[in-house]
Amino acid sequence: MKIDILTLFPEMFTGVLGSSILKKAEEKEAVSYSVENFRRFSKNKHHAVDDYPYGGGAGMVLQPQPIFDAVSHLTEKTDTKPRIILLCPQGERFDQRKAEELAQEKHLIFICGHYEGYDERIREHLVTDEISIGDYVLTGGELGAMVVIDSVVRLLPGVLGNENSPIHDSFSTGLLEHPHYTRPADFRGMKVPDVLLSGNHAKIAEWRKEQSLKRTRERRPDLLE
Numbered sequence: 066m067k068i069d070i071l072t073l074f075p076e077m078f079t080g081v082l083g084s085s086i087l088k089k090a091e092e093k094e095a096v097s098y099s100v101e102n103f104r105r106f107s108k109n110k111h112h113a114v115d116d117y118p119y120g121g122g123a124g125m126v127l128q129p130q131p132i133f134d135a136v137s138h139l140t141e142k143t144d145t146k147p148r149i150i151l152l153c154p155q156g157e158r159f160d161q162r163k164a165e166e167l168a169q170e171k172h173l174i175f176i177c178g179h180y181e182g183y184d185e186r187i188r189e190h191l192v193t194d195e196i197s198i199g200d201y202v203l204t205g206g207e208l209g210a211m212v213v214i215d216s217v218v219r220l221l222p223g224v225l226g227n228e229n230s231p232i233h234d235s236f237s238t239g240l241l242e243h244p245h246y247t248r249p250a251d252f253r254g255m256k257v258p259d260v261l262l263s264g265n266h267a268k269i270a271e272w273r274k275e276q277s278l279k280r281t282r283e284r285r286p287d288l289l290e
């Protein structure tokens with residue numbers, strides 16, 4: 066998978082893309098990242114990318130020209146049809162189903178906004194998806210893009226390895242995952258459930274399924290509906 070990120074703050078991505086699973090995924094050639102400052106596509110002599118809103122009001126609005134040209138630059142040499150994703154609080158609420166859907170794609174382009182928002186023509190004529198990471202307002206789309214990229218890349222084949230397969234994770238099964246325990250079996254009087262020490266794999270699987278259902282019922286009954 067190829068992931069292109071358009072942002073005014075490329076340095077924000079250095080730590081996240083260069084660490085942990087996202088870094089390993091690139092080393093395994095499951096993904097390649099490019100982070101581009103779309104200011105470099107501005108045709109304005111001061112390299113401005115924003116302007117005052119027509120009709121007045123607070124805040125600056127990102128202009129269409131630098132973003133349209135940056136996307137053309139990313140797509141002109143490829144024959145893949147990328148998903149062009151705009152991060153915005155008014156978009157479709159992101160979830161595991163959407164991560165699974167995006168993980169099937171070959172090429173994703175993320176557009177990170179800032180300031181008051183985007184010129185509406187970007188939404189209407191350029192993007193294929195508008196994604197919100199939740200009902201709150203962030204300063205910019207960068208953190209949203211990182212959240213989406215992390216959840217998509219860990220689903221790519223070979224990235225997590227078999228024993229860490231994401232198929233058992235919360236939401237992938239439609240339920241929350243069961244509780245986990247590790248050594249010691251008795252920590253300051255707090256004991257690991259006997260069944261997990263029993264060695265009886267059928268019983269362990271049954272216990273995990275029950276716990277998973279119980280957790281989901283208690284914490285996220287909406288998932289059972």
Ligand SMILES: C[S@@+](CC[C@H](N)C(=O)[O-])C[C@H]1O[C@@H](n2cnc3c(N)ncnc32)[C@H](O)[C@@H]1O
Pocket residue numbers: 152153154155176177178179180181182183196197198199200201202203204205206207209
């Ligand atoms: C300050 S916000 C603009 C909010 C806009 N004025 C509104 O009310 O819808 C600036 C940028 O942050 C990003 N952003 C803010 N909240 C977000 C969210 N919940 N999910 C994804 N991106 C978000 C978007 O890229 C947005 O253009």
